[in-house]
Amino acid sequence: xxxxxxxxxxxxxxxxxxxxxxxxxxxxxxxxxxxxxxxxxxxxxxxxxxxxxxxxxxxxxxxxxxxxxxxxxxxxxxxxxxxxxxxxxxxxxxxxxxxxxxxxxxxxxxxxxxxxxxxxxxxxxxxxxxxxxxxxxxxxxxxxxxxxxxxxxxxxxxxxxxxxxxxxxxxxxxxxxxxxxxxxxxxxxxxxxxxxxxxxxxxxxxxxxxxxxxxxxxxxxxxxxxxx
Amino acid sequence: xxxxxxxxxxxxxxxxxxxxxxxxxxxxxxxxxxxxxxxxxxxxxxxxxxxxxxxxxxxxxxxxxxxxxxxxxxxxxxxxxxxxxxxxxxxxxxxxxxxxxxxxxxxxxxxxxxxxxxxxxxxxxxxxxxxxxxxxxxxxxxxxxxxxxxxxxxxxxxxxxxxxxxxxxxxxxxxxxxxxxxxxxxxxxxxxxxxxxxxxxxxxxxxxxxxxxxxxxxxxxxxxxxxxxxxxxxxxxxxxxxxxxxxxxxxxxxxxxxxxxxxxxxxxxxxxxxxxxxxxxxxxxxxxxxxxxxxxxxxxxxxxxxxxxxxxxxxxxxxxxxxxxxxxxxxxxxxxxxxxxxxxxxxxxxxxxxxxxxxxxxxxxxxxxxxxxxxxxxxxxxxxxxxxxxxxxxxxxxxxxxxxxxxxxxxxxxxxxxxxxxxxxxxxxxxxxxxxxxxxxxxxxxxxxxxxxxxxxxxxxxxxxxxxxxxxxxxxxxxxxxxxxxxxxxxxxxxxxxxxxxxxxxxxxxxxxxxxxxxxxxxxxxxxxxxxxxxxxxxxxxxxxxxxxxxxxx
Numbered sequence: 001x002x003x004x005x006x007x008x009x010x011x012x013x014x015x016x017x018x019x020x021x022x023x024x025x026x027x028x029x030x031x032x033x034x035x036x037x038x039x040x041x042x043x044x045x046x047x048x049x050x051x052x053x054x055x056x057x058x059x060x061x062x063x064x065x066x067x068x069x070x071x072x073x074x075x076x077x078x079x080x081x082x083x084x085x086x087x088x089x090x091x092x093x094x095x096x097x098x099x100x101x102x103x104x105x106x107x108x109x110x111x112x113x114x115x116x117x118x119x120x121x122x123x124x125x126x127x128x129x130x131x132x133x134x135x136x137x138x139x140x141x142x143x144x145x146x147x148x149x150x151x152x153x154x155x156x157x158x159x160x161x162x163x164x165x166x167x168x169x170x171x172x173x174x175x176x177x178x179x180x181x182x183x184x185x186x187x188x189x190x191x192x193x194x195x196x197x198x199x200x201x202x203x204x205x206x207x208x209x210x211x212x213x214x215x216x217x218x219x220x221x222x223x224x225x226x227x228x
Numbered sequence: 229x230x231x232x233x234x235x236x237x238x239x240x241x242x243x244x245x246x247x248x249x250x251x252x253x254x255x256x257x258x259x260x261x262x263x264x265x266x267x268x269x270x271x272x273x274x275x276x277x278x279x280x281x282x283x284x285x286x287x288x289x290x291x292x293x294x295x296x297x298x299x300x301x302x303x304x305x306x307x308x309x310x311x312x313x314x315x316x317x318x319x320x321x322x323x324x325x326x327x328x329x330x331x332x333x334x335x336x337x338x339x340x341x342x343x344x345x346x347x348x349x350x351x352x353x354x355x356x357x358x359x360x361x362x363x364x365x366x367x368x369x370x371x372x373x374x375x376x377x378x379x380x381x382x383x384x385x386x387x388x389x390x391x392x393x394x395x396x397x398x399x400x401x402x403x404x405x406x407x408x409x410x411x412x413x414x415x416x417x418x419x420x421x422x423x424x425x426x427x428x429x430x431x432x433x434x435x436x437x438x439x440x441x442x443x444x445x446x447x448x449x450x451x452x453x454x455x456x457x458x459x460x461x462x463x464x465x466x467x468x469x470x471x472x473x474x475x476x477x478x479x480x481x482x483x484x485x486x487x488x489x490x491x492x493x494x495x496x497x498x499x500x501x502x503x504x505x506x507x508x509x510x511x512x513x514x515x516x517x518x519x520x521x522x523x524x525x526x527x528x529x530x531x532x533x534x535x536x537x538x539x540x541x542x543x544x545x546x547x548x549x550x551x552x553x554x555x556x557x558x559x560x561x562x563x564x565x566x567x568x569x570x571x572x573x574x575x576x577x578x579x580x581x582x583x584x585x586x587x588x589x590x591x592x593x594x595x596x597x598x599x600x601x602x603x604x605x606x607x608x609x610x611x612x613x614x615x616x617x618x619x620x621x622x623x624x625x626x627x628x629x630x631x632x633x634x635x636x637x638x639x640x641x642x643x644x645x646x647x648x649x650x651x652x653x654x655x656x657x658x659x660x661x662x663x664x665x666x667x668x669x670x671x672x673x674x675x676x677x678x679x680x681x682x683x684x685x686x687x688x689x690x691x692x693x694x695x696x697x698x699x700x701x702x703x704x705x706x707x708x709x710x711x712x713x714x715x716x717x718x719x720x721x722x723x724x725x726x727x728x729x730x731x732x733x734x735x736x737x738x739x740x741x742x743x744x745x746x747x748x749x750x751x752x753x754x755x756x757x758x759x760x761x762x763x764x765x766x767x768x769x770x771x772x773x774x775x776x777x778x779x780x781x782x
Contacts, residue, residue, distance in 0.1 A: 120534020154542030161468030208476020
């Protein structure tokens with residue numbers, strides 16, 4: 001049976017390879033050129049905002065990012081610091097310990113994505129989680145509001161899969177409301193209402209998890225603080 | 229609503245959607261692969277290829293078509309990456325190094341989509357859309373073609389003819405994959421997946437300054453990467469990246485795309501062999517395993533055992549807020565029980581048992597429901613093993629779908645099931661015996677071992693997901709995983725097509741009262757048991773050293 005399978009004269013093989021090459025080129029034209037151009041054309045015409053990254057503007061009309069891409073809300077890096085401290089005036093996103101660094105085409109500083117890939121028993125991950133939890137408790141405890149470690153939800157102290165998670169849970173947003181209100185000299189109930197107004201429920205009531213978009217929440221917070 | 233209940237409802241919605249699509253799509257594919265008519269666009273393609281789509285091929289000719297097309301594809305994709313640095317429309321990205329270009333070319337042609345490169349900073353528009361996404365279509369169509377050839381082997385008698393490879397390839401792309409991909413891509417764009425060919429540009433940030441984005445044909449590639457059970461993302465974070473998978477609905481939609489064709493092919497199979505019930509028995513086997521794995525995955529991930537997860541209060545490491553634990557568990561099972569390997573959460577940060585389920589799912593041979601085409605032929609091979617075992621028990625010559633399972637058939641089936649375990653265990657042992665490969669591990673101990681076991685399991689089974697702590701961009705891993713992917717894809721196809729040829733030549737045996745009723749639930753039970761025994765006997769020792777040790781210690 002192997003003889004029949006491999007019984008090729010050189011001419012036959014060349015013809016077959018030629019047919020394979022032509023098939024690949026034609027299918028590349030169809031699926032690699034026409035198909036993406038068609039989808040791009042329709043997408044740009046009908047869903048222009050989404051197709052270009054769902055950019056978000058603040059009240060002055062300036063583009064401040066994408067509603068889909070999480071950002072950092074940090075203070076400028078101080079001398080001697082490796083990582084900047086969080087700017088506690090703003091709602092804080094999840095940790096992102098797995099983002100890589102530009103290693104390939106270093107002429108750019110592209111927005112990267114990535115996870116830590118640490119296992120549950122990994123010593124480094126255990127330390128990160130412990131440190132993050134301690135920081136969340138410390139940062140969010142105000143004079144009249146003490147945060148307990150058991151109040152801190154899991155996503156607040158773990159890195160997401162993309163490292164660009166734009167959301168936090170409503171629980172974590174509420175937990176930050178006291179601190180944010182204090183730092184911006186705002187009323188806690190007003191900030192909590194703001195969180196409620198920016199909480200998205202499950203899609204159709206059952207898909208995914210309830211969540212708060214941190215960028216949109218901070219934009220609204222900035223407006224509220226400015227009006228105050 | 230509790231997260232667990234939301235997970236159960238999402239699973240039920242998914243089952244309902246798949247059930248709705250099952251009949252129309254399964255019947256459509258049966259018509260596509262049985263029809264004598266050629267569409268006008270197909271005729272143009274055949275003329276360009278120089279092939280006669282009506283010429284019947286015996287199995288060696290069919291196999292030569294598969295191998296020639298795939299060999300040319302590997303070479304083309306390799307050269308495209310090697311030339312990226314001088315190709316226009318490549319964002320100014322440099323050419324890919326030879327070992328990585330070989331690995332990536334092998335990976336995408338073998339329907340694996342293992343990625344040792346960092347998507348958003350390595351591959352420009354031309355390689356992504358004109359190279360990688362093209363293979364997402366055609367490698368899927370090749371898998372379907374081989375499956376259909378095997379089904380014809382069962383359906384036909386006293387002929388060695390299995391159909392025409394070029395016609396099956398082109399029809400799979402034009403009549404099955406493309407229409408669904410166009411519609412699905414627009415659904416994803418509506419959800420927020422990006423679709424543009426922008427260059428690298430700056431976008432403002434809340435706190436001042438800018439971030440640097442590259443555009444990309446994300447939606448059009450995302451949809452075929454799931455639909456064709458390929459799995460290679462544009463971005464490093466794959467389907468966890470918000471531009472690839474923007475919200476909870478797109479998440480469920482992507483899982484639906486992953487499972488759509490593999491399940492529906494069982495209907496196509498039933499139609500083509502003239503007994504829908506035979507298809508349902510196969511479907512039942514796949515569904516039992518898939519639902520069982522999903523339930524187990526939800527259980528272990530919601531339980532969240534593991535030191536770091538217990539301190540955090542839940543296994544959310546590597547998972548996105550919008551999907552939560554349930555949406556991540558459903559995706560991670562679907563992607564490892566098929567040959568997809570796309571991820572919306574990072575499997576390396578699953579619980580010990582959760583990562584074990586990902587590994588075992590692939591080690592079953594990706595047959596529940598498996599990759600497009602490869603899932604069906606893999607499952608039919610297991611059905612042959614099952615009737616053989618049943619035949620031994622009662623002392624009758626085993627037969628399946630009216631064809632005798634003789635020495636030649638069982639030898640080919642046995643060769644098929646030996647290929648991937650040999651590659652997985654052989655390469656894992658070799659990597660661990662050598663001094664340097666272990667330097668690529670991020671985690672140590674049992675999980676470090678699992679990283680390497682996972683890499684070869686994923687490669688040889690053409691999955692493509694990873695315990696991604698492993699730095700796989702070394703010459704050792706690029707070349708050995710590249711070889712594992714090619715052998716793991718094409719050697720089984722050789723055995724499948726030889727088997728199809730041998731079945732097609734037989735005359736059908738009429739069913740008697742002594743014939744094993746392979747359309748009954750009893751057979752589904754026997755098949756599930758056979759699959760569990762074959763995978764268990766093969767992989768239990770390796771699993772015990774990795775995920776079981778990790779899970780039991782937690």
